[in-house]
Amino acid sequence: MPGFTRPAENAVSKQADRLFAQPLAQVPDFVFNEDVVRVFPDMIKRSVPGYPTIVENIGVLAGQFAQPHSILYDLGSSLGAVTQALRRHVQIADCRVIAVDNSPAMVERSREYLHAQDSMFQELLPVEVIEADILSLDLQPTSLVALNFTLQFIQPEQRLTLLTRIRQALLPGGALILSEKLRFADQAQHNLLNELHIAFKRANGYSELEIAQKRSAIEKVMLPDSLEQHRERLLEAGFSQVVPWFQCLNFASLVALP
Structure with missing residues (x-):
């Protein structure tokens, strides 16, 4: 959060994002490789308005929906920022977090950051970090699923299937x-x-x-939807309520209830 640094953040890379600072003869499609992982904390903070507020409050909101003896999922977990927020804020008996990402570089660095968090805090929720494709993941019964800037990187024709599987895995009273x-x-x-x-x-x-080259790299990889499309798809997937809780410029976060 702006204005202070949590102890676990001391382990996070402070390398500045200069990936697109020099002219490129051909701008490749954006991928979450080791180069991106090194600068990702700086990149996301400087590119996504409201990102620290969203991440921290996902943890706060999760505390309202997490249930005893259940799993909390962070799907598309990147470096584990949401996972760390879940572990800080959820204090429910016998919960655990499963963080999933398909980037080997992200998974490796995320495990390092979560280990650093373990050394700074006591009585955190246990966590497992898995390298896997969330589209083929066997979801266990869960009380909370976070998809934090993940769905937009999934092909549009596959989004409804994923959301339907999440809805089917959600326990009564849980949330996406x-x-x-x-x-x-x-x-x-x-x-x-x-x-x-x-x-x-x-x-x-x-x-x-940098702005122009980053836009060129990501425009074929990240395919955003409108708020109306999100709402309609979530309702089609079986959710009963879709409530926007945050928006800053063209970035937003929603709570979907079963």
Whole structure:
């Protein structure tokens, strides 16, 4: 969170994101490789408005839905920021966290960060970090699932199937917390929020070259939906309520209830 540093964050890489600072003859598609992992904490903080607030409050919200003797899932866990928030805030008997990511580099570094968290705090929820494709993961009964900026990297035709499987795994009284970048059907609104997002990146020190090259790298990989599309898909997957709880520019987080 802005203004202070938690002890576990001391272990997190402080390397600045300069991946797109030099002109590239051909900009490759964005992948979560070792180069990205090294700078990911800086990249996400400077690219996603409201990210620290979303992550910390996923932990707070999870405390309202987590149930005794259940699993909490962090799907697409990257470096484990949400997993760390879950472990800090959820104090329910016999819960455990399963964090899943398909990037070997992310999984390896996440395990290091979680080990550092263990050394700084006592009585945290146990956690298991798994390298796997969440589309083929056998989901166990769960009271809380976090998809934090993950669904947008899954092919659109596969999203409903994943959300349906999550809904079927959720225990009564549980919840899915879904955070995503949004696109907007109204073109004027879409353009305005896109320009404001670019201004946010400029204010965080990214050059026009970095912004343009990053956009080129990610545009075929990250495919955002509108809030209306998210709501309709979640209802089709079997959720009964979809409640937006946070939005900053074109980034939002929702709570979906079974």
